[in-house]
Amino acid sequence: MSRLYAENLTLAYEQAVVATDLGVEIPDGSFTVIIGPNACGKSTLLKALARMLKPKTGGVHLDGKLISSYRSREVARRLGLLPQTSIAPSGITVGDLVARGRYPHQKLLRQWSSEDEGVVTESMRLTGVLELSGRLVDELSGGQRQRVWLAMVLAQQTSILLLDEPTTFLDIAHQVEVLDLCADLHEDKQHTLVAVLHDLNQACRYGSHLIVMRPGGEIAAQGVPSEIITAELVEDVFGLPCRVIDDPESGTPLIVPNARKKRSEHDGPVAVHEHAAL
Amino acid sequence: MVGPRRTPNTLKAVGLLVALAALVVLGLLSVWLGSKSIPFTATWDVLWNNDGSNDAVIIHEYRVPRTLLGMLVGAALGLAGALMQALTRNPLAEPGLLGVTTGAATGVVISLGFLGISSLLGYVWFAFAGAAIASVVVYVIGSSGRRTASPERLVLAGAAVTAVLFAFNSAVLLMDPEAFDQYRFWQVGSLAGRFYDVLLPVLPFIVVGIVVALLLIRPLNALAMGEDLGRALGAHPDRVRVVGAIAITLLCGAATAAAGPIAFVGLAVPHMARLIAGPDQRWVLPYSLVLAPVLLVGSDIVGRLIAPPSEVQVGIVTAAIGVPVFIALCRKRKLTSL
Amino acid sequence: MSPVVTGRVLRTRSEAMSVRVAGRSVSVCVGIVVVLLVVMCATLMTGEYQLSVGEVLGAVTGTGEGSADFIVNTLRMPRLLTALFVGAALAASGAILQGLTRNPLGSPDFIGFNNGAATGALLVIIVFGGGMYQIAVGALLGAIITALLIYVLAFSRGVHGFRFVLIGIGLNALALAVNSYLITRASLYDALTAQAWLVGSVNGRGWEHVAAAGLAILVLLPLALYHSRSLAMMELGDDSAKALGVGVQRSRAVLIVVSVLLAAFATAAAGPIVFVALAAPQLARRLTKSASPGLISSALMGGLLLIAGDFAIQRAFPTAQLPVGTATGCIGGLYLIWLLASEWRGKARYS
Numbered sequence: 001m002s003r004l005y006a007e008n009l010t011l012a013y014e015q016a017v018v019a020t021d022l023g024v025e026i027p028d029g030s031f032t033v034i035i036g037p038n039a040c041g042k043s044t045l046l047k048a049l050a051r052m053l054k055p056k057t058g059g060v061h062l063d064g065k066l067i068s069s070y071r072s073r074e075v076a077r078r079l080g081l082l083p084q085t086s087i088a089p090s091g092i093t094v095g096d097l098v099a100r101g102r103y104p105h106q107k108l109l110r111q112w113s114s115e116d117e118g119v120v121t122e123s124m125r126l127t128g129v130l131e132l133s134g135r136l137v138d139e140l141s142g143g144q145r146q147r148v149w150l151a152m153v154l155a156q157q158t159s160i161l162l163l164d165e166p167t168t169f170l171d172i173a174h175q176v177e178v179l180d181l182c183a184d185l186h187e188d189k190q191h192t193l194v195a196v197l198h199d200l201n202q203a204c205r206y207g208s209h210l211i212v213m214r215p216g217g218e219i220a221a222q223g224v225p226s227e228i229i230t231a232e233l234v235e236d237v238f239g240l241p242c243r244v245i246d247d248p249e250s251g252t253p254l255i256v257p258n259a260r261k262k263r264s265e266h267d268g269p270v271a272v273h274e275h276a277a278l
Numbered sequence: 279m280v281g282p283r284r285t286p287n288t289l290k291a292v293g294l295l296v297a298l299a300a301l302v303v304l305g306l307l308s309v310w311l312g313s314k315s316i317p318f319t320a321t322w323d324v325l326w327n328n329d330g331s332n333d334a335v336i337i338h339e340y341r342v343p344r345t346l347l348g349m350l351v352g353a354a355l356g357l358a359g360a361l362m363q364a365l366t367r368n369p370l371a372e373p374g375l376l377g378v379t380t381g382a383a384t385g386v387v388i389s390l391g392f393l394g395i396s397s398l399l400g401y402v403w404f405a406f407a408g409a410a411i412a413s414v415v416v417y418v419i420g421s422s423g424r425r426t427a428s429p430e431r432l433v434l435a436g437a438a439v440t441a442v443l444f445a446f447n448s449a450v451l452l453m454d455p456e457a458f459d460q461y462r463f464w465q466v467g468s469l470a471g472r473f474y475d476v477l478l479p480v481l482p483f484i485v486v487g488i489v490v491a492l493l494l495i496r497p498l499n500a501l502a503m504g505e506d507l508g509r510a511l512g513a514h515p516d517r518v519r520v521v522g523a524i525a526i527t528l529l530c531g532a533a534t535a536a537a538g539p540i541a542f543v544g545l546a547v548p549h550m551a552r553l554i555a556g557p558d559q560r561w562v563l564p565y566s567l568v569l570a571p572v573l574l575v576g577s578d579i580v581g582r583l584i585a586p587p588s589e590v591q592v593g594i595v596t597a598a599i600g601v602p603v604f605i606a607l608c609r610k611r612k613l614t615s616l
Numbered sequence: 617m618s619p620v621v622t623g624r625v626l627r628t629r630s631e632a633m634s635v636r637v638a639g640r641s642v643s644v645c646v647g648i649v650v651v652l653l654v655v656m657c658a659t660l661m662t663g664e665y666q667l668s669v670g671e672v673l674g675a676v677t678g679t680g681e682g683s684a685d686f687i688v689n690t691l692r693m694p695r696l697l698t699a700l701f702v703g704a705a706l707a708a709s710g711a712i713l714q715g716l717t718r719n720p721l722g723s724p725d726f727i728g729f730n731n732g733a734a735t736g737a738l739l740v741i742i743v744f745g746g747g748m749y750q751i752a753v754g755a756l757l758g759a760i761i762t763a764l765l766i767y768v769l770a771f772s773r774g775v776h777g778f779r780f781v782l783i784g785i786g787l788n789a790l791a792l793a794v795n796s797y798l799i800t801r802a803s804l805y806d807a808l809t810a811q812a813w814l815v816g817s818v819n820g821r822g823w824e825h826v827a828a829a830g831l832a833i834l835v836l837l838p839l840a841l842y843h844s845r846s847l848a849m850m851e852l853g854d855d856s857a858k859a860l861g862v863g864v865q866r867s868r869a870v871l872i873v874v875s876v877l878l879a880a881f882a883t884a885a886a887g888p889i890v891f892v893a894l895a896a897p898q899l900a901r902r903l904t905k906s907a908s909p910g911l912i913s914s915a916l917m918g919g920l921l922l923i924a925g926d927f928a929i930q931r932a933f934p935t936a937q938l939p940v941g942t943a944t945g946c947i948g949g950l951y952l953i954w955l956l957a958s959e960w961r962g963k964a965r966y967s
Contacts, residue, residue: 121620
C-alpha cells in the first residue's frame, strides 16, 4: 500500500452529496494530477485527502493509519496543502508569509530556530522568491504570489504536497513556470505531488499518474497518462469529441478537439460543458 | 455551491407585491385601531369623507399622519441601511455609523440643555441640522482630503465622531437632569404625538432621498463587484459614494429628526431583504424600501394595543418583533456577504 | 546573510528557546508603559489632597501614615487599578474579536454583551434597587446569559464567525430596546443612576472590583496569548490555517469565550465603557504599523485610555463626578480622528 490512499469515500457538504464510494491511491513519489469537468468533485476529493473535509463514510489512510486519528499538527508535518482560497494578510512581507509555513514545527517557546530560518530560506530559493523576501505580498504579480504560496507550503517540509488548482488566474507562461517548479520538486526532491488541474494537456505532460473523474464524483480512470487517455475517454467524461495525438515536444498524449464542422456532423447533439477548458 | 439558493425573478416580484399589499393592510389597520375604538365601517367612511365629526378629527388629524409618518420613517431607515451596507461593503454597517443618529441626538441635547427648547417641533430642526453636520464631518475625516473615502476609514471615522458626540451628550445630560428627563423619552424612538406639523417638514427630504437612492441602484450593482471592475463597467466610485452619503444623510437624518433614533431597522432590514432576494441591489433596495415600513407600522400598531391606556414606543416594539425574525432568518438561510 | 523575515530574533545558545519580536511593537509597548506609569503617579499624587512622591511610595509599600494611607490605598488606588484592568480587558476582548471577524466593527460594543450586561445592571438598579455590588453581579449575569444565548442561537455545525456576529448584533438591539424601555419607566433618580452606569464609570470602585477585573486579566489574557498564534494563522483563511495544523474550530471557540468573559468582567466592574474595545486595538495597530491588532499592545493601550480618561475627568470636573466613559469617548475619538487625518498627511498605506 502507498502512503496515502482512500477507500469507500462518501463526500458531502452538509446534505449535498458530491461523491459516493470513491477509492483512490496516490503512488509514492508520483506527480498525480486529478482532472475532470467542473463541479465533478476534484477539489472535494483533494480536501478529503488533506483531512479538510470529513468523509461521511470510508476513510483516508496516511502512513498506515486513518488520517482522522492524527493530531492536526502531526498531519501538517506529513502532508502540505495549498488551498484555492488563501488570503495574504494586508501589509505582510514575503518572508513573513513563507515563515508561517513553519507553524506545525514551532512551539510556544521555540518560535524561530536557526533550522526554521534555514528551511524558509531554502524554500524561497527553490521557488525563486528569495530576492523578494522583504517585499510586500500585496505588491507582487499573480505568478510571483503563487510561487510565494508554494514556498510557504514547502517550508512545511512535508514530502507529500497537495495543490488545489495552483495555476488558476495565471497566464500561460506563469502556468508553465509553476508546473515546471512542481516537476522539479517531484524529480529532484522525490516529493509526492497531487494537483488538481484544469488543462488536460498540461495534466498529461506533467503528471506521472492521472485520476480522471466524471460528473457525479465517479472515477472514470486512473493510471499513467499515455495508457489511459483515449479519445473515447475524453468524450465520455467531458462530452467533447476529439483526437488524441502525441505531443510533439514530450511524446505525451495531446488532446485536439475536433473542428467545429466535424463536431456538428457527429451523431446526436453534443453536450458542451461550460468552461470545460482544454 | 456557496451563496444562497437563487430565487427566480418572478417569485421575487411576487414577494415584493405581497410585502406591498401587507403594507397597505397594515396602513388601514393603523388608521382603524387606537385607544378610541371606532368601527371599521365608520373608519372607512370617514377616511374618504371627512365630515368634521369627532371620529373624523381623530382619524385625519392624528391617525393618518402618524401612519404616514411611520411609513416614511420606515422606508427612509430601511433604504438608508441598504445603501450604507452597499456603499461601505460592510454588512455590519448601519446608517447611524455615518454619525447621523448621534449627530441628531446632539442637536436635541443642545436644544434641550442650552437653549431650553422643549417642544418636539422645536428640536426637529436641531436634530436634522445635527445629523447633517455630523455626517459631513465624518465624511471629511474619512476622506481627509483624499479624493475618495475608503469604506473602512469611513466607518472608523464614523465611530470616532459618534464616540465624541456620545461623550458630549452624556456629560451634558448627566449635569442637567431636567434635559435628561425629556431626552430619555426622545431616545427610545416613537411616533406618538407626531402629526402633520412634523410630517410635512421632513417629507421633502425623505422623498428626495428615496429618489436619489433608487437612482444609485445600477452603479451600486457595478461596484459590488469591486472598485476596478465597477469602474470598468462605467460606474464612478467616488461620485457614487458622495451621492450615496448625501442620500443616507437626508433619509436617516430626516427620519431620526422626526421619530428619534430607531436603530435596528436600518441594520436588519437590508439583511432580511438579502436573505429573501439575494445580493442583487435591484432587489435589495426595493425590498428594504417596502419591508422596513411594514416592520415599523406593524410595530407601532402592536405598541399601541399591547398595554392600554399607555403605549410602548415603536423603537422598542420594532426590536422586539424584528430581532426574532432576524435571528430566525440568520439561522435558516446561508449568509450572503457583500 | 540578511534576515529573511522581519523583526528581531532572540535565541538562547542551545536554541531551546527562540522568539521573534517586532522591534516596533516592543518600542511602542515600552512607550505606552512609560506613559502609563507617569499617569498613574499623577493620579495617585494629585487631587483634592496633594501627596508627595515619598508619601505615595510609603502608602504603596505599606509604611505610610494614616491619611496618606487612606487616600492612596482606599480612595485612589482601587479606582486606578480598576480603570487599568477594565481598560486592558476591554481592549484585549476587542482585539480578539476584531481579529476573528477581520472587521473593526466586530467589537464587543456592537455584539450584544455590553447591552446584555447593561440589561442585567438596569434590572438591578431600577427593579430591585440594588447597590454597587449587586449591580456588578447583575451585569456579569446579564453578559454571560446574553453570550450563551448568542452561542446557542448561532450554533449550527460549528460556530460560523459571521453568523455569531450578526446574531449578536440582533440580540444587542433587543437588549438596547429593553434598556431604553426600563429607563423610560423608571423614576428620574433611578434613570440618572442607570444612565451614569450606562456611560461607564469607575467612581467609588473598591478592591473587590480590582479583584474581579484583575483576576479576569490574569487568567484569560495568557490563555488568549497562547491561542493568538492560531489567530495569526487564521488570517490566511480557514483552509490554509487548517492545512498548517491549526485546530481552527477549537481555537475559535476558545477565543470567543475568552473575549466574552473579558468583556463581561470588565463591564461588571465598570459598566459598558464604550469605544475602548473598538478604538484601543485600532490605535495600537496603527502605532505598531502591524497588519492586525496585537494583544499586548492593545491591552496596554486600553489601560492607558481608561486611566488617562479618568485622570482627565477627575481633574477637569472635580465636582461633577462625571463617568469615565465620557472622557474615553472624547479622548479616544479625537485621537482616532487625529490618527486618521495624519495618516493621510504621512501618506501611510494602511487603509
